Amino acid sequence: METNAPKRRDNKKSLRVKVISLGNAEVGKSCIIKRYCEKRFVPKYLATIGIDYGVTKVQVRDREIKVNIFDMAGHPFFYEVRNTRLLLWCLLLWCLLLWCLLLWCHLSSSVVSQVRNEFYKDSQGVLLVYDVGLRESFDALDSWLGEMKQEMGSQANMDSIVFIVCANKVDLTKRRVVDEGEGRLWAESRGFHYFETSAQSGEGINEMFQAFFSSITDMCENGGKRPATEVSVGFTKEQADTIRRIRNSKDSWDMLGVKPGATREEVNKAYRKLAVLLHPDKCVAPGSEDAFKAVVNARTSLLKNIK
Numbered sequence: 001m002e003t004n005a006p007k008r009r010d011n012k013k014s015l016r017v018k019v020i021s022l023g024n025a026e027v028g029k030s031c032i033i034k035r036y037c038e039k040r041f042v043p044k045y046l047a048t049i050g051i052d053y054g055v056t057k058v059q060v061r062d063r064e065i066k067v068n069i070f071d072m073a074g075h076p077f078f079y080e081v082r083n084t085r086l087l088l089w090c091l092l093l094w095c096l097l098l099w100c101l102l103l104w105c106h107l108s109s110s111v112v113s114q115v116r117n118e119f120y121k122d123s124q125g126v127l128l129v130y131d132v133g134l135r136e137s138f139d140a141l142d143s144w145l146g147e148m149k150q151e152m153g154s155q156a157n158m159d160s161i162v163f164i165v166c167a168n169k170v171d172l173t174k175r176r177v178v179d180e181g182e183g184r185l186w187a188e189s190r191g192f193h194y195f196e197t198s199a200q201s202g203e204g205i206n207e208m209f210q211a212f213f214s215s216i217t218d219m220c221e222n223g224g225k226r227p228a229t230e231v232s233v234g235f236t237k238e239q240a241d242t243i244r245r246i247r248n249s250k251d252s253w254d255m256l257g258v259k260p261g262a263t264r265e266e267v268n269k270a271y272r273k274l275a276v277l278l279h280p281d282k283c284v285a286p287g288s289e290d291a292f293k294a295v296v297n298a299r300t301s302l303l304k305n306i307k
């Protein structure tokens, strides 16, 4: 079986690991990495083309970690074609048009032209980034994860990776639409770490990377398996996903998961199922109390109008 076990160098105390960044375009992936590695913020948007690659060294306890960072473009264009021959052709065309980008293109294309799973393969850590002011970037985390799962082939490979969710741009408080509870719920229900970050102010960045590298080191020392303690959050993924679905539902029918025009029995049956799942005595997931109340209200209002 293929594992993501890191490559050890001769010195037993040093490790070489690969981390990748995933998330929609413009959520701040490159700025987060730049803020940590170069201690600076770039306000101007410079879209990543294909994949940017960098190396940094960090110290975790008594170990030196050499981190290879693959910062991925989030733009849908690259989502569709980043690992196909078309991208290679695009990059080659680019090389012809812009000679000064020749070296960069050469280095990038050797990475991007590999098949899609080559990019994910052998990763020990994934930074999943969304912008707290853009709901679609949060909703897209599922598809980023889905794509990765598909390419990794088996759940066993996914279990050998440390995931960190970055709720980025928290400095822009007025435009925030995804609150901490919602982000944390999504992350922790999957056994992922959750951090609120701002590449602009630096908030949360060092803490996030320290936790990230420390967890990767723990995982490596645990034989390449994510330690089980990290996933014990006290609630299930089903509960977390249901709370999220309820929060995003358009009306009472949708909230209970029944078709408009459903009978009293159907409404009650759906209600009972949700009540068992979300009752505050049984569910400790953040937001469960509000979700439970919303379900009670939805049922009451629907039953009022059903003969």
Ligand code: GTP
Binding pocket: 023, 024, 025, 026, 027, 028, 029, 030, 031, 032, 042, 043, 044, 045, 046, 047, 048, 049, 072, 073, 074, 075, 168, 169, 170, 171, 172, 197, 198, 199, 200, 201
């Ligand atoms: P792609 O490379 O296209 O996938 O985008 P990206 O996710 O790497 O985004 P990038 O880091 O290039 O940042 C996009 C824009 O958001 C830039 O204009 C940044 O200056 C801005 N930005 C990034 N992080 C923050 C942040 O924490 N706060 C604020 N206010 N702006 C940010």
Ligand code: MG
Binding pocket: 029, 030, 031, 046, 047, 048, 071, 072, 073, 074
């Ligand atoms: Mg980028």
